[in-house]
Amino acid sequence: MNREKNICSECESEYFKNSSKMMDLCPNFAHKLFDYPNCEHKFENGNCSKCGWNSVTSEFLKNQKE
Numbered sequence: 001m002n003r004e005k006n007i008c009s010e011c012e013s014e015y016f017k018n019s020s021k022m023m024d025l026c027p028n029f030a031h032k033l034f035d036y037p038n039c040e041h042k043f044e045n046g047n048c049s050k051c052g053w054n055s056v057t058s059e060f061l062k063n064q065k066e
Contacts, residue, residue: 005052013056014047027051032061 006017008026010033015026019039022030031038039051047054 003052008056011056011058011061014052014054016052019051019053026053028053028057029061032064 004017005014006020006024006026007014008029009024010029011026013026013028015028020027020030021036022034025033027036027039030036039048039053041048041053041055042050043055
């Protein structure tokens with residue numbers, strides 16, 4: 001897997017560039033807003049070892065109801 005990091009243009013979280021189905025959006029944001037598949041996160045040292053997401057989220061998503 002390519003481990004090149006990217007920054008989500010919406011929530012500014014880190015993630016591995018090729019782990020998201022949407023350009024410039026982390027897998028979590030793409031999932032929450034557009035229902036793309038999300039990673040089954042496995043956190044190690046603050047980042048998911050699978051997708052690189054660092055669990056940062058936007059105020060917009062924090063205010064959304066599940």
